[in-house]
Amino acid sequence: MRVLFASSEIHPLMKTGGLADVSASLPAALKRLRHDLRLVMPAYPAAVARAGTLEEIGTVTLPGFPADPVTLLSGTLPGTRVPLLLADAPRCFQRAGDPYRAMDGRDWQDNHLRFGLFARLIEHLALGRAGLDWQPDVVHCNDWQTGLAPVMLHLHDRRPATVFTIHNLSYQGLFARAAFDALDLPPELWHYQGLEFHGQMSFIKGGIAYADHITTVSPTYAQEICTQQMGNGLDGLLNHRADALTGILNGVDYKEWDPSRDKRIAANYSREDMSGKARCKADLQHHFGLPGRSGVPLLGHVGRMVPQKGVDLLLKAVEPLLSGGDAQLVVVGSGDPVLERIARRLAERYPGSMGLHVGYDEDLAHRVEAGADVFVMPSRFEPCGLNQMYSLRYGTIPVVRRTGGLADTVVDADPVHLASGDATGVCFDEATPQALADALARALALYHQPAGWKRLVRNAMAQDFSWSRSAESYAGLYRELVAGR
Structure with a gap:
């Protein structure tokens, strides 16, 4: 099948979170299944610099954006054979900062126009109106930044099937009513069953309401977002569309995340030969200026410092x-x-026990996964989570709150699962410091039982969350949707 996969960020071209990892790994896995897939993303300056050789293949002027012709740049996603299209619209995307925020951390005031233009381009590519000798059978959109594309395509009788994936429902693309007017959309879309959301315009609601099928990134999260507690005001719509909602667990790119061949870590190791992990722990302690205490468990955490992550x-x-x-x-x-x-205050108070790096560093993320004994993810909610799956492969026992994808990927080391031999981590339920402290106490008690800890680590490393299963699930969904159209 021919698939157009649209995302606002793709690793290694641009990354602010897990969306970028998924938008690289899933298309590559679908390509290995011999589907004719093309990626499309805005041409941010950093993305152009990292993309390698690019060729201008045409310019498109989109309805509603006469002053912003889009030049299409064609290349290949680095490290893969997946064809890549970058949408070069300088006024919209040639800016410092990340894809959504200025250098001062505030959202760009014209994000509705920037990603409205991106959605128009997706629509034109989907309908074969962008000057390419190629038209997809399926358009796969991701998160609010692409949420208007299914809306625009819904207005056409002859069009590809559409899939919209929710990676995190708490980021909705909400704008004032004036944004709807500025995008020159049909007035009939402004109602409570359309794009209107409590007096505002919601990009993510557009994707949920108008895509042929909605997916999210784990089975448990698909259930959670249909509840009032975790539906962010969209649970009614999601329940209405429950027959078209599927949770498909994200996968892991083991070419990037495997301690036996990871070039970013101090020493390689495997499930069969764990000797290199001690060197990785010593390297991580040295990097953060911590005493090299091999008998003391080293806890790690990598992620956005936001309440969601606990x-x-x-x-x-x-x-x-x-x-x-x-x-x-x-x-x-x-x-x-x-x-x-x-x-910072905690790290200053305990300089011999805590190391802190404020910012994101891909190399350091790998070193934490390899060097820590325990990886802590106390998320209040977690659509899928990738770090817990990385941790399992690296033999770094995850301590997680039982929510979303964490519940789907980590088996608690309670007496029953320890006895049956399928435990892989430590889980807890309540989003409180005490519940986490109790879970950490359980993890540390296990750590100080070397034989049992070794069995737990080996079992964790045996887990397989490769993208092949997830890609097969998406391919099956695509086939059903195309047949249905």
């Missing part, structure tokens, strides 16, 4: 362990200034 729970729960010398902690991430400040 970083506040971690910083509260771990302090008694740091003050007593019972564990060390390294944290890599940035986000909420208040949480960053709390983390």
